[in-house]
Amino acid sequence: MVFKANVTPTRITLQGPEPEAKNRILRRFSDHTEYFIRVQFCEEDGTDLQFNFRVSNDRIYQRFKDVFKNGISVGGRVYGFLGFSHSSLRSHSAWFVAPFFYESKLQTYFSIISNIGQFGDIHSPARCAARIGQAFSETPFAISLGANGIKSELIPDVKSIDGKRVFSDGVGTISQEAMEAVYAVTHQRKGLPTCFQIRWGGAKGMLGLDTRLQERVIRLRPSMVKFESNDTEDLEICDMANKPIPLVLNRQVCHRKRTNVGINLCLKALLINFAVDNQDFRRYGSTE
DSSP states (O other): OEEEEEEOSSOEEEEEEEOOOOOHHHHHTGGGGGGEEEEEEOOTTSSOOOOOTTSOOHHHHHHHHHHHHHOEEETTEEEEEEEOOHHHHHTTEEEEEOOEEETTEEEOHHHHHHHHOBOTTOOOHHHHHHHHGGGGSOOSEEEETTTTTOEEEEOOOOBOTTSOOBTTTTEEEEOHHHHHHHHHHHTOOSOOOSEEEEEETTEEEEEEEOTTOOSSEEEEOGGGBOSBOSOOSEEEEEEEESSOOOOOOOHHHHHGGGOHHHHHHHHHHHHHHTTOOHHHHHTTOOOO
């Protein structure tokens, strides 16, 4: 349960506590959630603030900036800006926190962020904020790797011969036994999943089932690791799937810098969609 606040152009309204999806920060400080507040920046009726070129929103934006800079005072506590996930950014919301003691140590913005990982080598403010935001991603499930006997390994990415293209970008693997252990913890009624969207320490991406792997093991790739972190005890699950979804072509797939890779990929998808025989496909060139 988390308290929420709506910041509008003229006022601040308080709501809650209300149920909130778990993330790494709330899970770690589960007994101190009253020190965290989710702040929504919106219109007076709760809808998103709309841009209109005929009207200047400078004073409204300045008000919102002041809230980020000075925080929100509630009941003797001052809640200051902490971070946001990609999804909360789209919904114009962010997480704020008030100082509190945890394990006899004062917890503030600086201590909480430093415990997430190392960000000193990230010089782009936008990228740094996005990396910190990984800890605020909604992760309904968290599985202790140590308690379930799951090992982690780092394997190289699959690249083109010249090394310019990374075909395994953001995708690792998971063994059958590890997958079953994760499934048992989630208590899902769906069929056994074959891929997971995960957050683990400073890594993010997907884990796909590899039945060739023995024992309980997950394998990550360098392209999945976005920053260094020692917070690797729990494997956090954002979502899971046990069946494929339809492929939808888009400009990025078809364009692909106007190379044969993108053209052949689109062509192959179209031919498969129309159930063209493989022999007919070979006349147009293979994508291998």
